[in-house]
Amino acid sequence: MTLGRVRPRPHATRAAIGALAATGLLLTGCTSDPPAPGPSSPSASSTSTPAAPSPQPTSAVRGAPAELQQLIERVYAGSDLGRDANAATAKALAERTAAGTQAVPAGAKATIGSWFGTPVAVVTAGDDVHLAVGPKWKLVGGWWPSLGLDDAVVGGGPRWVLALGSDARRGQAIDRARADTLQVVGIDGKGGGGVMGIARDLWVPLSTGGKGKINSAMSLGGPQAQLRTVRGATGLPIEGYALIGFYGFVDLVDDQGGIPIVVPETVDASHARIVIKKGEQTLSGKEALAYARERKTLPDGDFGRSRHQGELLLAAAVKAKLAGPLAIPGALTSFSKVGKSDLSAAEMLTFAAALYRLNPTKVGRDVAAGPFGWAGSQSIVVLGNDARRLFTSFEDGNLR
Template identity: 50%
Template sequence: MPATTPRTAIRSTAAVGVALAVALSGCTSSDGSAARSSSPTSSSPAPKASSSSPAKPHPRVSVAGVPTALAKTVRQLYAGKPVPAPAPLRRVLAQRATSHGRVKAHGNVASWKSSKIAVVTARHDVTLAVQGKHGWHVVGGWWPSMKVRRPQLGGTRHVLLMGSDARVSHGQEVARSRADSLHVIGLDGRGGAGVLGIPRDSWVSLATGGPGKINSAMAYGGPTAELKTVRHVTGLPIEGYLLTGFVGFRHAIDAFGGLPFDAPKAVIDPTHHNSGADVKKGKQHLNGDEALAYARERKSLPDGDFGRSRNQGWLLLAGAALVRGGGPEKLPRYLHELSPYVTTDLSAQQVLTLAAHVFTLNPHRVRNEVATGGFGVRGGGQSVVLLGSGARHLFHDLRDGTLSGGG
C-alpha cells in the first residue's frame, strides 16, 4: 500500500455540474448563468440632490411566496435601507448600489430543525434569510444587481461531516457509536473547496484522554469529543459538525428521490454478503440502499479503507450536485428533507450559508482527497493507520478552505 494516493480532479456527477458545487468563479445565478464580478461601490456619501434635480425613484419591488415580514425586509434591501443582518454582512450591504426600476422576487420558506429558513431570488440575485426571535434576518447571498462584488457566505469555512456505524436495530445510539466516516469540508469563499477524508483507524490522541483510533472518540464522548479530536489532529478551525447514521443516510437519499451518480470505478462486493455493493462504472441513479452499500464497501478495493473514504467523498459531491441542479429556490426544501436525519451543533444560519456554497463554486477548484499513512500495530494488537507527512501536508493545504492539488 503506498503511503499517499494520487490526486484526482473533480468529475462531473450530473449534467448540471459537479461536486460540492458547480458554478462560476465567484458567483452563479439561479438559472446557472455567471454574474460578472463588480468592484465595490465607494463608501463616500452620495451628494444630495439639488432642489432642481428630480429625486431618483425607489425601486418597485414585488415579493411573492414569503411571509409579509420577510417581504418587507426584502423591499428594504432593494431600497437601500438598513436590514437586520450579522455585522460583517451589514458592512458589505452598506456599500451596495440601490436598485432602480422594477424588481420581481420570489421566495421559498421551509424549516431546518426548529428554525424557519428562506431563499428569495430576483433574476441573478439570491437572498438567504433566517427567522429569529425578533423577525427575519438576512444572513447571506449574492446581489450582482446591486454591485455586491462576490457571494457573501461567511468567508473561509470548515465543517466536519460524520457517519456513525450504529446499528439502531440493535439498540445502539447514533451519537454514541464509532464515527466510521469522517470528512472535513473546506470552503474558501472565493470559488474553491476541498473534501478531505480521514481514515477511521487513524491512531491519534483522543479528546477524551489517551491514544486510540480516531473513530472511537465519539463512542467515548459523543460528537463533541469527535469534533475536538479532529480539530486537534488536523489543526483546522472546524466550526461544527453534521452527523448521520446508516438509517438516516439511506432515508435522506430516498427523500431526495435517489442520487444521480457518475462512479469513477465499479465497486462490487464479490461475496454479495458484506456491503452488498453493486455499482458499475459510469452514470447511474442510486437509491438509498445502493448508495449506502457503495459507501460501506472496502474489502474489494485495492486500497481498502482509504478507497472507501475516497468513494464516500464522491457520494458527498454527487449529493451537492443534486442540490445544485435544483437551483437556489429549492434549497429550503432540500434542507427540510434532510433535517430529520441529521444531528448538528450548527445554527440554521450556518447550515443555510454552508449549503448555499454549492451554487458558487468553480468546478476546477474543488478536490476530493484522503489523508493516508502507513500501517502499524497499537493498543494491544490493533491494526491502525499512522498518519504521516502526506496527511499533515493535506491538513495544512486545507487551512485556506481548498485543496491546491500540489505536493
C-alpha cells in the same frame, strides 16, 4: 505496506464534470418552468413594429410571509436594516452602487424550510439571492449583482465542516457509536474547496484522553468529542459537525431523489449484496450507502471507502448546485428530520449557499491516509508526514 496520499485521478475529474453536464440536462428537462413564449421574429416588412415593453418590477415575493417580503423590499429601497441583518450583510449592502429606491425585481420567489426548528429562507429576485433566518426574519447573507455588488456574503472563508456518518445499528443512538464516515468539507471563500476523507483507523490523541483510533472518539464522548479530536489531529478550526446514521442517510438520499454520479469502476458491495456498476447513474439510498461502506473488495480497503464517500459528497454538491439555491431550505429540512448538528441555522444556511457557489473544477478531493502499524494487538493507520502535509495544504480551504 505504506499507502500515502491518495490523489484524484484525471478520469475521475472528467467524470465529475460529465455528471454535472448530464444532470444539468436532466434537471432542465424535468424541473424548469417552460420558457415564456416570445414575440415572433419580425419579417422584412415588419421590422418597424415596436418591441414589447419589458416587464416592470413588482414588490411581490411569491411564497414569502409578510415579514420576510417587507424585509426584501427594504433591501431594494436602500433602507437601513438595523438588527434585521447581520454585520457582514449590512456592510455589503451599505456599499451598493445602484442608488435610489427600487422595487423588488419581477419574478421574486421564496422557499421556506427549517434547520432543527429554526426557520430558514432563500429568496431569489432575478440574479439576486437573499439568505434569511427566522422566526423574526434576519438577513444573514446573499449576493446582489443588480445592486452593483460583486462579492457574495456567505460566511467568508476559509471554512470547514465535519461530515460524520455513524455506524449505529437500529435502536442505537447515532451520536454514541463509532464514526463510520469522517469527511472534512472545506471552502476557500473564492469559489474553490475540497473534500478530505480521514482513515477511520488513524491513531491520534483523543479529546477524551489517551490515544486511539480517530473514529472511536464519538463512541467515548459524542460528536463534540469527535469534532475536537479531528480539530486536534488536523489543526483545522472546523466550525461544527453534521451527523447522520445509516438509516437516516438512506431516507435522506431517497427524499432528495437519489444521487446522480459517474462511478469510475464497478464495485461489488459484498456486505449489502449490491453491485454498483461503472458509469453514469442515479444511486438510491440503499445503493449510495452500499457504495459508501464497501471496503473489503476494494484494492485499497478503507482508504478506497473514504474516497467513495468523498465522491458521493461531491456528487451531492453538484446536484445541489444544479437544482439552484431555492432547493437549499428543502435539503436542510430533510436533513433535520434524520440527523444531528451543532451548527446554527445561519452557519448552515450560509455554508450550504457557499457550496452552491463552488466551481466544481476547483474542488479537490483527497484522503488522509498513512502506513499500517500496530498499537498493542490493534491494527492501526499511523499518522505520518503525508497526512500532516495534507492537513497543511487544506489550511486555505482548498485541496489542489
